[in-house]
Amino acid sequence: MSQFDYQLKLSIVKGIIAGYKDYVKVRNEAHKKLKVSNGYAFVKANHIDHHVALNTEKFVENTKRSAGPSWKFLLFSPTDKHQEKIFHFVVVNRRTFNKDKVNKGRSLVQNSGEPPEKKYLTELIELNRGVDFEKLSQSLHVNHQLNADKMLFDMINNDSNDKIKFIMITYDVDNISKMLKEIKVWIPNPITYSAIEFLDLTEEMNDVIKNDEHYQINEEEIEVLKQDREYVEWIDTEVFGFEIEEIKESDL
Template identity: 30%
Template sequence: MEVHMEKEVFTPDQSQSIVDAILKGYKSYLDERIEKRRTMHVSAGYVWTKANHIDGALATANLNFIDKFELKHASQSWEFLEFNSENQLLGRVCFVLKGLTRLRQVFPTAVKSGKGYLFDYAQINTSYLENLSRHTDESTLFPVQMELFDDNLFELLNRSEQSINNFFFITYQADELHHLTNIQVIMPDSRTGKLIEIQNLSTFISTSNVDFNDEKYQELQGLSEIDDVADFEIIPRLASEKEA
């Protein structure tokens, strides 16, 4: 779904910087996967390093609108970075990078159980979204799993007393050829289990100076992804639950 908004969470320059960093991290991840596939008899476990590469790339980008980042632990074996920023539209925010496909899988489980780091983060938005709901028909705001805020709703969000304390995901998604094609800013709602798209950054992929023109990036067929690994139950169920 294409987004056309006058007011955005990130400016065009900020958006391009974020997308560039994500692409650099993803390229680093692909380089490692390609190398390990070449040198090892079995290397599917490296699929779980994608988030590390992408988080690390944003951390080392030294973007001036990101105040700090902090290493967090969702479990003994699951680490991620939390980024903090003073945002012109949403006030004081923190955000986490997350694969969109995986987020769609694990967030409903987190909401249903009422626990886990994804649910805890989503609860930050509760007062904010409740205030918004008082100004609009919630059945209109959340008719499907992924929804868009229009400009009028952004005005209401910006006036919310809780707008200085919000959380969102910046998500990324690759196509069947392992090319990143989708990068979005998404706000989770712990009350409904909905994932609300508030800005689509995907158009900045085509304007990035990070290219994947090398032939090796065109020959990624058969490269396993998390979904494939999980389908074969290679990852223990407990580890998957802790990820949420």
């Protein structure tokens, strides 16, 4: 796999949907078996990372990384025909993502001040140091969304120093229905630590859910999630003050 093409996009989308569906299944099973099962509300990211890995394993390497002693995540790295890593991506909950301060995310505790820097993200965002973001923004403004795929392909696969090396893929869940409502691709800027919305994969997500019953979740299954408070969708383990482990440059 040498490009961010339709097959890769669809595999990521299906992985996110399958992971969320699996999470809903586990929540229902725990709700039936246990007197108290609210702790399961905090494992959604694990299920989504796992299924994205399963759906992309033919052409994407995945490596377990640390975001502190209590939390792990998967770093995904598509490879070329020589098994060389082309770029990296992570999948994150939109609720913990702040497009204006990508390296810090959102503060999840009221009146807690600005959240601490997420060192593991800062290391990854730095990989985009050579990207001309002013040119990228202008190109996106001029070109239609349909051309964004080709732009991303060109900026990932060129041999120059300004190639994109790290992207972030976010998913979001509707507060009321508890159904997946969007999937988007972002390019983080290491100068400003802001992110540019590059691709919206929500249409692809809706098509998969509509046309394949394997990815559909019914209202009865989702009911258990409606008992969660809104903050459950936001929770980030870093709120508890764990020190973040840095990613070694040699691993990238």
